[in-house]
Amino acid sequence: MDDPVTTALTNLLHRLADDHSGAVADYIPELAAVDPHSLGAAMVSVHGDLYHGGDSEIEFTIQSVSKPFVYALALSDLGLDEVTRHVGFEPSGEPFNAISLEATTGRPANPLINAGAIVTTALVTGADREEKFSRIHAILSAFAGRNLGIDETVYASESATGDRNRALAYLTLSQGVLAGPVEDVTDVYFRQCAVRVTTIDLAVMAATLANGGVNPVTAERVIDAEIARITLSVMSTCGMYDYSGEWMVQVGLPSKSGVGGGIVSALPGEFGIGVFSPRLDPRGNSVRGKAALAEMSQRFGLHVFTAPTGHRSPIAGSHIDNKVLTVQLQGEIDFVSAERIVRHLQEMAATYPITRIDLDLTHVTTVRTSGSELLTATFTDLRARQIAVHATSPDPSPLLELAGESRVDSG
Numbered sequence: 001m002d003d004p005v006t007t008a009l010t011n012l013l014h015r016l017a018d019d020h021s022g023a024v025a026d027y028i029p030e031l032a033a034v035d036p037h038s039l040g041a042a043m044v045s046v047h048g049d050l051y052h053g054g055d056s057e058i059e060f061t062i063q064s065v066s067k068p069f070v071y072a073l074a075l076s077d078l079g080l081d082e083v084t085r086h087v088g089f090e091p092s093g094e095p096f097n098a099i100s101l102e103a104t105t106g107r108p109a110n111p112l113i114n115a116g117a118i119v120t121t122a123l124v125t126g127a128d129r130e131e132k133f134s135r136i137h138a139i140l141s142a143f144a145g146r147n148l149g150i151d152e153t154v155y156a157s158e159s160a161t162g163d164r165n166r167a168l169a170y171l172t173l174s175q176g177v178l179a180g181p182v183e184d185v186t187d188v189y190f191r192q193c194a195v196r197v198t199t200i201d202l203a204v205m206a207a208t209l210a211n212g213g214v215n216p217v218t219a220e221r222v223i224d225a226e227i228a229r230i231t232l233s234v235m236s237t238c239g240m241y242d243y244s245g246e247w248m249v250q251v252g253l254p255s256k257s258g259v260g261g262g263i264v265s266a267l268p269g270e271f272g273i274g275v276f277s278p279r280l281d282p283r284g285n286s287v288r289g290k291a292a293l294a295e296m297s298q299r300f301g302l303h304v305f306t307a308p309t310g311h312r313s314p315i316a317g318s319h320i321d322n323k324v325l326t327v328q329l330q331g332e333i334d335f336v337s338a339e340r341i342v343r344h345l346q347e348m349a350a351t352y353p354i355t356r357i358d359l360d361l362t363h364v365t366t367v368r369t370s371g372s373e374l375l376t377a378t379f380t381d382l383r384a385r386q387i388a389v390h391a392t393s394p395d396p397s398p399l400l401e402l403a404g405e406s407r408v409d410s411g
């Protein structure tokens with residue numbers, strides 16, 4: 001029997017089955033050969049659990065969905081400052097194939113339209129086109145958690161007809177922002193676009209971004225957490241081209257579409273999603289893919305800016321016994337939860353004649369610097385008021401900073 005998430009996903013796809021609007025891309029001739037009826041979706045949680053329905057295991061070419069992942073690789077290779085000398089991170093509000101260069105710098109403003117993506121591909125470290133592509137292929141595979149194939153027919157078809165992209169590359173070359181010969185760079189870019197994926201691959205790739213750069217299925221760290229954050233930020237402002245603003249308002253998920261019919265979306269800290277349906281709207285975004293994501297966002301409540309209510313409290317329990325306040329903490333101690341803890345300790349110290357606080361950290365998973373700074377300042381303040389603070393934890397390793405500061409009074 002299906003689990004309820006799979007059932008909800010399958011029902012949602014059924015409701016879209018009769019929408020035959022849009023048209024498959026044919027400016028790359030081989031893309032017109034795909035089955036236009038396909039429709040699939042997959043979700044992967046940051047815990048690595050997979051749900052999928054419809055044509056979720058059909059392979060299609062990744063196309064522009066590759067762009068944020070290659071951007072992440074360029075950031076890993078060169079860092080944000082150097083990448084930003086060549087390509088910006090502003091939504092250009094223009095179509096994916098626009099001739100779009102900033103008047104002042106000559107850079108493409110947007111790394112997720114073709115001009116910016118071609119410049120980004122050129123930045124990937126590698127002695128020649130083979131090495132650059134093999135590093136791109138390796139990271140796309142690491143994001144997906146399996147060795148991805150390449151559609152040689154679609155690659156050859158785009159290479160034979162991709163003169164607009166070559167023209168974009170020449171323009172960036174003339175501006176001094178393209179780091180490599182046009183033929184080499186566009187060849188790598190065409191290959192990157194011809195990598196074959198399923199919606200399940202896309203969901204795992206997005207879940208890796210949503211999980212701070214660690215693939216939740218393979219447990220491999222693919223990119224740094226900070227690069228995952230930058231990549232998701234750029235997807236949220238630039239990922240749907242000249243539809244990115246409306247997309248963020250209506251659907252509210254950092255996303256990237258491709259003319260192969262795929263769309264990838266991520267809900268940070270929660271889920272990665274991949275959808276596929278080849279018929280596109282005039283902007284090059286999958287018609288039913290967009291509809292599926294819009295409905296998922298609404299039905300499952302996934303909009304990234306929905307303010308959470310009833311935040312899980314970092315305080316699992318608190319009691320006073322003989323002037324000793326014992327507080328059980330739980331979960332991740334970041335700035336937000338530390339603020340709750342600090343308020344609680346201050347209120348208790350102001351209300352009751354306590355002489356000592358015991359913090360039970362058994363169920364604390366992580367202490368972030370932002371959280372420990374607030375707590376240690378509070379401990380100093382409490383100590384000045386003759387209140388001892390102790391921390392207990394069976395495994396102090398992730399909590400050294402906090403426990404170390406609080407091991408002040410052993411009495």
Ligand code: DON
Nearest residue numbers: 063064096193257258259284
């Ligand atoms: O460069 C191109 O035109 C294609 N290889 C990729 C474009 C694309 O996927 C735009 N997406 N919606």
